[in-house]
Amino acid sequence: MAELIPIYLMGKKYSVPEGSTILGAIEHAGYQLIRGCGCRGGFCGACATVYRVPGDHQIKVGLACQTQIEENMTLTILPSYPANKALYDLETVKDPVKALWQAYPEIFKCLGCSACTKICPQDIAVMDYIAGAKRGNLEQVAELSFDCIMCGLCASRCLAQMVPYNVAMMARRLYAKNTLVKPDYVLKRIEEVEQGNYKDEIDELIGKDIEELRKIYAGRDIEGI
Template sequence: MKNSTKFIIVELEGRKIRIPQGLTVIEALWDTGYDVKRGIGCLSGLCGACTVAFIEKGSTKVKFGLGCQKVAEEGLNVIMMPCFPSRAARYAMEAMAHPLEELGAHYPELYTCNDCGACNVCPEWINVAGVMKFAKDGDYEAAASRVTDCIMCGLCASRCPRSIAPQYVALYIQRALARERPFPPNLAKRLAQVESLAYETEWSRIAAMGDDELKALCAAMEGL
């Protein structure tokens, strides 16, 4: 251990302990002997497995974040809260003619939202309350365009006094919208070409080529 290492005192899962400075919450847990597996995923802030709740020194407010991204500072009091329960509706979207119209049937609690804003704790900085308002008002495009970055960590759901799971509501809308969009013309054209065996002559030409001929063909294509 380097002599220059600075130490800080933090409270990890209710245990006051001295740790080296600069560790993330996950690293601090590992360092102090917690064999954390349930709340670990990508370690890059993308999978949403390692949700944490914390109070910073001198603050009066409980905050939320991701354990692999939150760097521990002096006086931090933090617990992990992975896998917070949220209700996900079960549905077969392909069986619905207009899934958007059935949103209310699958997530009726959405319409009890009174826009309290408690869900605005998103580590991806999504304005969750805003998205829910769009969803409630039927502006689905506006809702969907704001949740591309949702990592499904469920922190918003953990704060909702009405037990709405905004991450699942948003996902439903994203999927439903995608299904209602017209089929992309460029893909339709390509599929038709593949189906009518438009590339067969080219394939058989290539199949007969040795590696050197193929390399020459590649070089020619790169030039185009």
């Protein structure tokens, strides 16, 4: 059994096993979470947590499911933070950059304070992608923001009061839709299937008994690594 150390959940002291994640510690303390817990694997952004430790004036952040506790830390999970999202129809966008600027004009109010970048638990250069959005460089926004789990912490800190992760969301879709070129073979394959190709071959297999299927399966050609 690990040694117990004190932490403060929303200001209230509990003793929890050293080395736990914040989520593990909260559950050890006896909480059954409804909000503030999702995938438990660092992907969903439900458990963004802000905390401080004694002797350090700075605010710290982490995902509760991924961050180890520190002695005497005081923390709170932010299960939700208000955000507005622009509505748009990807199919009718003619000028992607203009569409992004019109949807989120507040990006031009960015003060360059970098609070968003400093707080991001995914170490994303949020301020840099907002700069990219201002310049209309959708590729830069898309690549820099790709690991975003939309936890909302950047929006909670932004001095210009924007919602960076929603800007990035729209930019990624605009970039993928308008820049990445779908290879011809995708539509060709769909056409083949619609014309009824492959159906007969597959039905022939369905008609075979297991022993025959085993042989065909064992003899199939396997592409190398």
